[in-house]
Amino acid sequence: MAAATAPPSTTEAPPKSELKQRRPRPSGWWLPYALLAPAIVFEVVIHIIPMVTGIWMSFLKLTKAFISNWGNAPVIGTKNYEVALDFNGAVGSALLQSFLVTCAFTLLVVGISWALGMAAAVALQGKFRGQGFFRTLFLVPYALPMYAGIIAWKFMLQKDTGAVNHFLYDNLHLGGDKPFWLIGDNSFVSIVVVAIWRLWPFAFLMLMAGLQSIPTDVYEASAVDGAKPFRQWRSITLPMVRPVNMVLLLVMFLWTFNDFNTPFVLFGNAQPPAGDLISFHIYNASFLTWNFGSGAAMSVMLLLFLLLVSGIYLLVLNRRSQRA
Amino acid sequence: MKFRTLAATAAIAALALTTAACGGNNNSSSPSSAGSSDxxxxxxxxxxxxxxxxxxxxxxxxxxxxxxxxxxxxxxxxxxxxxxxxxxxxxxxxxxxxxxxxxxxxxxxxxxxxxxxxxxxxxxxxxxxxxxxxxxxxxxxxxxxxxxxxxxxxxxxxxxxxAYGLYYNKAMFSAAGLTPPNNWEDLVTDAQKLTTGGKYGFALAAGSYTENAHFAFINAAQNGADLFDKDGKPTFSSDGVVNGIQRFLDLMQKDKVVNVANAQYDNGTKAVNDFATGKVAMILNQNNADNSIVANGMTSDKYGVVPFPAPSDAKSQVASHxxxxxxxxxxxxxxxxxxxxxxxxxxxxxxxxxxxxxxxxxxxxxxxxxxxxxxxxxxxxxxxxxxxxxxPLPLVPAEDQFESTVGKAMNQMFAKIASGGTVSTDDIRTAMKTAEQQVAAAG
CATH class of the missing domain: 3.40.190.10 (Periplasmic binding protein-like II)
Structure with a gap:
């Protein structure tokens, strides 16, 4: 991605570096390595070791009988994976169900958040009075501590005392009984709305920054040629913020697919099937049953899936941008 | 240059989001008083x-x-x-x-x-x-x-x-001319009579999986059914257990003596508060409910307690775990x-x-x-x-999994009833078979 956007500098680089290599080692050559060392140590400790441990755990029968002494847990090969992937069994079918719910959730949340973020960023692109106020206002959900925000939603979504039902049924006088929002099938709607509320300011922030890098003369030139706002958006704005969009969509996809906090705070530890997102499902599957081997196997599969999707996404998009 | 600014913004934002996420995740597990754990x-x-x-x-x-x-x-x-x-x-x-x-x-x-x-x-x-x-x-x-x-x-x-007991509001019972129930059938008719004018006969913590699991056990025990066989294998889908769960669910489904809003009561305190403030006539609770009842201003002479009654043809008079x-x-x-x-x-x-x-x-x-x-x-x-x-609840290693699997299945069933669906005996049996498989897979 960085290489794709800045090719000219890389073509100039090689001769310079060859020159440098022929010179004797300058004093203090080790300094960059020394400066990098803490980062590498932390990378290993924080990323690599837990990841390898997780993969190793997924091949163990790490149930509560062995949890106090991991060393004794017997290796059972791919048994954990077989159980998780046996979609006729109770564990596998629940995992599949949760996976499908998460896919639908991710599509809706990322799509709508992006659209909202784009709309708000375009609306605030030109200069006008109160621009700063609206920018700040739109960023409020992003600035709120996550727990506080979601707990406020939890109160608002209560059946009898919540603000949502009060507004819809007492103020707008919709007919019928007040529905539940946090149990049953409606919980899917609730969690999508809350997740969008939380995520879209990020899309807005990124796109706003992207839009500011588009020179105004391009718009002026197109206006002279008679382009209407939508045509300007489609032919100028979209291609010019393409690099932003590429990263933004990928990051939003990863965060949303892995979302743990929203269901955890919204539903507590008894999640309704319609709001059973996958990382929360894995947490429940391993922490409530104390079967950490099985939970690790599910996590490894989630990791592989996300790597696969991200890899394909970057490969396809990079190839397309090189061709262009 | 522009790209670099953008990348920096993205990096900072990403950092902010991940740290916020970490903060959220750790909330439940970090020790609340410093230095006490080690x-x-x-x-x-x-x-x-x-x-x-x-x-x-x-x-x-x-x-x-x-x-x-x-x-x-x-x-x-x-x-x-x-x-x-x-x-x-x-x-x-x-x-x-x-x-x-x-x-x-x-x-x-x-x-x-x-x-x-x-x-x-x-x-x-x-x-x-x-x-x-x-x-x-x-x-x-x-x-x-x-x-x-x-x-x-x-x-x-x-x-x-x-221990669990059936708490009843003395004033509401005497106003309706009722005496505290001795068997399940009386409990249901009493509760139906007391469900009038926005008040309900009964309140349940129907969204709490531990409470639900306890009552699955007690109702099954009244039917003479066990949750695990001699080899420690789960027997949740046996008739006694399924019928016991059905009887308990029917308080909301068939008898309609429980407010459907109770499906969101994820701990016992909420039902206790309804009882102490006179919104419901009866609750099932352990004796430590006394604390919350008194804290809500209901003195101990205003309520009575009887054992949780079994049906008249019950095999056993178990009233609590x-x-x-x-x-x-x-x-x-x-x-x-x-x-x-x-x-x-x-x-x-x-x-x-x-x-x-x-x-x-x-x-x-x-x-x-x-x-x-x-x-x-x-x-x-x-x-x-x-x-x-x-x-006693079954003293087997898988007991905690009984609570989480069966209790959560009952949460879902109460949720279904509350949002207008019906739960049949077959639905319960299917859910219990799934719970059995989950317990077996976890072992």
């Missing part, structure tokens, strides 16, 4: 994790502190107290077992005893240990039986006794003697008398009289339920 190494100090027995975590601390000071005076051993809420306690114990960073002494829900015993992280009370705490015989047998799997040295000893809190010592404690002294102190007659009242607990010691309420009839009823009408 101070067990020094000689004269014990770390004690207490469960939430009073009206709040602070209330627990206030009640326990004078007792702990007394213990320090007697023995010179200091105690670091941390009170942990029920939502976090199991996760905290789990983390302690997994990491070895454990307290010395911990309160556990007695239904977890067998499950926790199977982790091997807790000290078995052998003869010497029992001698140090005053002998096995000082405990009521019903309570002591919950200490662990039968036939092995228990890994926990009882400290507070609890043997509920309560046990004390366990972590096996890798460096202060075993001090820990035993502490358990001895907590289960001594004097401390028990001092703590039973503020925590509304039944005595676990032989010969002790219940003092948790000034309502003599209530005390007698609970003592009777505890000693003659209680059955």
């Amino acid at each position: 101070s067990s190494g020094s000689g004269g100090t014990l770390t004690y994790w207490a469960s939430n027995q009073g009206t709040s975590l602070d209330n627990d601390k206030q009640v326990l502190t004078p007792q702990l000071e007394k213990f320090t005076q007697q023995t010179g051993i200091k105690v670091n107290l941390e009170v942990i809420g029920w939502n976090d306690l199991q996760t905290r114990i789990q983390t302690a077992v997994t990491s070895g960073q454990a307290p010395d002494v911990v309160n556990i829900g007695n239904t977890w005893a067998a499950s926790l015993q199977s982790t091997g992280a807790f000290m078995p009370f052998d003869d010497a240990a029992f001698k140090a705490i005053g002998g096995k015989d000082k405990f009521v047998k019903t309570a002591m039986d919950t200490g662990g799997v039968a036939g092995q040295d228990p890994t926990s000893v009882p400290v507070y006794g609890l 043997v509920a309560g809190i046990n004390l366990s010592i972590f096996k890798n404690t460096k202060n075993k003697d001090a820990a035993l002294k502490f358990v001895n102190f907590m289960t001594s007659a004097e401390t028990q008398t001092a703590l039973d009242k503020p925590f509304s607990a039944l005595p676990v010691l032989n010969g002790a009289t219940p003092n948790f309420t000034d309502n003599a009839a209530e005390a007698k009823t609970f003592a009777d339920i505890y000693s003659t009408k209680s059955k």
Whole structure:
């Protein structure tokens, strides 16, 4: 991605570096390595070791009988994976169900958040009075501590005392009984709305920054040629913020697919099937049953899936941008 | 240049989001009082994790502190107290077992005893240990039986006794000309009569999986059904269990004596509050509900308690599981003697008398009289339920999985009923078969 956007500098680089290599080692050559060392140590400790441990755990029968002494847990090969992937069994079918719910959730949340973020960023692109106020206002959900925000939603979504039902049924006088929002099938709607509320300011922030890098003369030139706002958006704005969009969509996809906090705070530890997102499902599957081997196997599969999707996404998009 | 600015913005934003996420994740597991979790190494100090027995975590601390000071005076051993809420306690114990960073002494829900015993992280009370705490015989047998799997040295000893009772509002019953029910059929007709004018006959913590699991067990026990067979295999889909669950669900589904909003009650306190404020006529609760009822302004002469009634053709008159809190010592404690002294102190007659009242607990010691309420009839009823009408939850390692799988399935069924669906006997059986498979897969 960085290489794709800045090719000219890389073509100039090689001769310079060859020159440098022929010179004797300058004093203090080790300094960059020394400066990098803490980062590498932390990378290993924080990323690599837990990841390898997780993969190793997924091949163990790490149930509560062995949890106090991991060393004794017997290796059972791919048994954990077989159980998780046996979609006729109770564990596998629940995992599949949760996976499908998460896919639908991710599509809706990322799509709508992006659209909202784009709309708000375009609306605030030109200069006008109160621009700063609206920018700040739109960023409020992003600035709120996550727990506080979601707990406020939890109160608002209560059946009898919540603000949502009060507004819809007492103020707008919709007919019928007040529905539940946090149990049953409606919980899917609730969690999508809350997740969008939380995520879209990020899309807005990124796109706003992207839009500011588009020179105004391009718009002026197109206006002279008679382009209407939508045509300007489609032919100028979209291609010019393409690099932003590429990263933004990928990051939003990863965060949303892995979302743990929203269901955890919204539903507590008894999640309704319609709001059973996958990382929360894995947490429940391993922490409530104390079967950490099985939970690790599910996590490894989630990791592989996300790597696969991200890899394909970057490969396809990079190839397309090189061709262009 | 522009791209670089953008990348920097993205990086900062990403950092902000991930750190926020971390903060959120850790919230439930980070120790709330600094330094208490690993101070067990020094000689004269014990770390004690207490469960939430009073009206709040602070209330627990206030009640326990004078007792702990007394213990320090007697023995010179200091105690670091941390009170942990029920939502976090199991996760905290789990983390302690997994990491070895454990307290010395911990309160556990007695239904977890067998499950926790199977982790091997807790000290078995052998003869010497029992001698140090005053002998096995000082405990009521019903309570002591919950200490662990039968036939092995228990890994926990009882400290507070609890039992379920049916609380009823005396004024509402006499206004309707009713007497407290003796069997299930009466309970349903009474509740139907009392469900009028925006008030309901009954309130349930229908969104709490632990409460639901307890009632699955009690109703199944009244039908003479067991949850596990002799080999420890789950038998949740047997007729007795399924019919018992159906009977309980029908309070909301068929008899309509429970407000559908109760499907969101994820802990017992909400139902207790409805009862104490006169919105419902009856609740099923353990005797520690007294705290919250009184805190809501309902005095102990305004309500009565009877055993949770079984159907007239029931095979057994079980009205409660043997509920309560046990004390366990972590096996890798460096202060075993001090820990035993502490358990001895907590289960001594004097401390028990001092703590039973503020925590509304039944005595676990032989010969002790219940003092948790000034309502003599209530005390007698609970003592009777505890000693003659209680059955322990199955003492098998998979017991905790029964609670989470069956309890959660019942949450979903109540949710379905509340949002207008119906749950048939076949639906229950299918859900129970799934729960059986989940338990089998976890083992």
